[in-house]
Structure formats: C-alpha cells, structure tokens
Amino acid sequence: MSRVWIYLFPALCALVLTGVHQVEGMELFTSSELEAVNGTDVWLKCTFKSTHPLSEERVSVSWSFRPLGKTTEETFFHYQKSAFPPETGMFKGHAVWSGDIMRGDASITLQNVQFIFNGTYCCQVKNPPDIQGFVGEISLRVVEKVSFSEIGILAIAVGGSIGIVLLILIIYIVVRVFRRQEGDMVVEMENHKSKDQVL
The missing domain is CATH 2.60.40.10 (Immunoglobulins)
Structure with missing residues (x-):
C-alpha cells in the first residue's frame, strides 16, 4: 500500500496544481x-x-x-x-x-x-x-441635439414670460399706490371739511 502511495502522490499533486x-x-x-x-x-x-x-x-x-x-x-x-x-x-x-x-x-x-x-x-x-x-x-x-435656434426660441419664450409677469406686477403695484393716495386725499378732504364746519 505504501509503495502505491509513493507512486500516486506526485501524480495527484501535479493534477491538483495544474487543475486549480x-x-x-x-x-x-x-x-x-x-x-x-x-x-x-x-x-x-x-x-x-x-x-x-x-x-x-x-x-x-x-x-x-x-x-x-x-x-x-x-x-x-x-x-x-x-x-x-x-x-x-x-x-x-x-x-x-x-x-x-x-x-x-x-x-x-x-x-x-x-x-x-x-x-x-x-x-x-x-x-x-x-x-x-x-x-x-x-x-x-x-x-436629440439642441440647436442654437431652438435655444434662442426657448430664451425668448422664457424672457417674454418673465417680462409679462414683471409688467403685471408693476401695474398692480402702481394701481395700489394710486388707490392708497386717492384714499388718503379723500380722508384729508373730509378732515378739512369737518374743521371748516367746526369753525
């Protein structure tokens, strides 16, 4: 048995080393x-x-x-x-x-x-x-490739939208200011009338 092992051991080592x-x-x-x-x-x-x-x-x-x-x-x-x-x-x-x-x-x-x-x-x-x-x-x-003309159109559209929003905001503020001034003038006139009546 030991002689068989002596002959088989090198062959098994070679098989393991080459295969793994x-x-x-x-x-x-x-x-x-x-x-x-x-x-x-x-x-x-x-x-x-x-x-x-x-x-x-x-x-x-x-x-x-x-x-x-x-x-x-x-x-x-x-x-x-x-x-x-x-x-x-x-x-x-x-x-x-x-x-x-x-x-x-x-x-x-x-x-x-x-x-x-x-x-x-x-x-x-x-x-x-x-x-x-x-x-x-x-x-x-x-x-899709975005061309310069498409970028220009997009920029104009965005800029135009922002411009319209700003214009509406400015008109709103101006109207509010005029109404407030108008209200202040009415109050001042009524105060003036009441002073005249007292005198």
Missing part, C-alpha cells in the same frame, strides 16, 4: 449608463484586471451590441494584437479603438452616434489562462 490555478476570473469595470447627443462622439470605457501578465499576443477583446427591446447580441468589434473595426453594418466607420491593452484598457469610441445606437454594449476580455468572470455592460442613450 489555471482557471481564474477576469475583473471588468464599465460605466453602467451613458448619455450622448446625436451626432457627437462617445467613449465606451472598459478597463480590466487580470491575475496573469498582460501581452498583446494573448489578450483579446470583443465588443457586442444588443439593441433596445432585443435579447440577442451581435459582435461588431474585435481586438487582438491590432484592432478589427466593423467593415459592414451600422457601426462601419463609427467604432474606433481607444484602449491600451498593457494598461488594462479595452475601451472603444463611437463616432457620430445615431439614434439607432441606443442599446446595451457588452465588453468581453480574455487573457488565457484567465477566463472572463463578468461581462461589462454599458447602456447607451442617444438624445
């Missing part, structure tokens, strides 16, 4: 929600931590998109050694690599965002033997 420590979790960090104005650029920040050394050859990054109201995702951007931006589809010419693998940055930038870009963006990073523990998700909301 090679699979570990990757930590990802993203913003949960972002808002961008239609026609502008937005930075989709995704940073990561790995328990193993980083190298351009091993680390791979994938970005996928899930439109609002949908359950399925479609990968549109990939990075390994270099960026592979989309060559077809709605993200063609819009998705640009802005990360730095050696600094734990897997971010991309969406240029000239459109309303169809509303949805959830998922960042996935792999650094073998680290496997991804979580998917970083960013919910993007693209909002």
Whole structure:
C-alpha cells in the first residue's frame, strides 16, 4: 500500500496544481449608463484586471451590441494584437479603438452616434489562462441635439414670460399706490371739511 502511495502522490499533486490555478476570473469595470447627443462622439470605457501578465499576443477583446427591446447580441468589434473595426453594418466607420491593452484598457469610441445606437454594449476580455468572470455592460442613450435656434426660441419664450409677469406686477403695484393716495386725499378732504364746519 505504501509503495502505491509513493507512486500516486506526485501524480495527484501535479493534477491538483495544474487543475486549480489555471482557471481564474477576469475583473471588468464599465460605466453602467451613458448619455450622448446625436451626432457627437462617445467613449465606451472598459478597463480590466487580470491575475496573469498582460501581452498583446494573448489578450483579446470583443465588443457586442444588443439593441433596445432585443435579447440577442451581435459582435461588431474585435481586438487582438491590432484592432478589427466593423467593415459592414451600422457601426462601419463609427467604432474606433481607444484602449491600451498593457494598461488594462479595452475601451472603444463611437463616432457620430445615431439614434439607432441606443442599446446595451457588452465588453468581453480574455487573457488565457484567465477566463472572463463578468461581462461589462454599458447602456447607451442617444438624445436629440439642441440647436442654437431652438435655444434662442426657448430664451425668448422664457424672457417674454418673465417680462409679462414683471409688467403685471408693476401695474398692480402702481394701481395700489394710486388707490392708497386717492384714499388718503379723500380722508384729508373730509378732515378739512369737518374743521371748516367746526369753525
């Protein structure tokens, strides 16, 4: 029995050491929600931590998109050694690599965002033997651009409303002052009459 144990012990140690420590979790960090104005650029920040050394050859990054109201995702951007931006589809010419693998940055930038870009963006990073523990998700909301003419119209409307309120307030105060003066004059005249009658 002891001879069998002598032969099995090294094999069991090798099995435990190789099986337990090679699979570990990757930590990802993203913003949960972002808002961008239609026609502008937005930075989709995704940073990561790995328990193993980083190298351009091993680390791979994938970005996928899930439109609002949908359950399925479609990968549109990939990075390994270099960026592979989309060559077809709605993200063609819009998705640009802005990360730095050696600094734990897997971010991309969406240029000239459109309303169809509303949805959830998922960042996935792999650094073998680290496997991804979580998917970083960013919910993007693209909002209407406010033009200078719209701001001007809004300013005029607000200014006009304030002006009307001030005018009504001034008229009210002037009327109150005149009524008070009129009342004071009536009282003074009555006092004067009563003095004349006494004399």
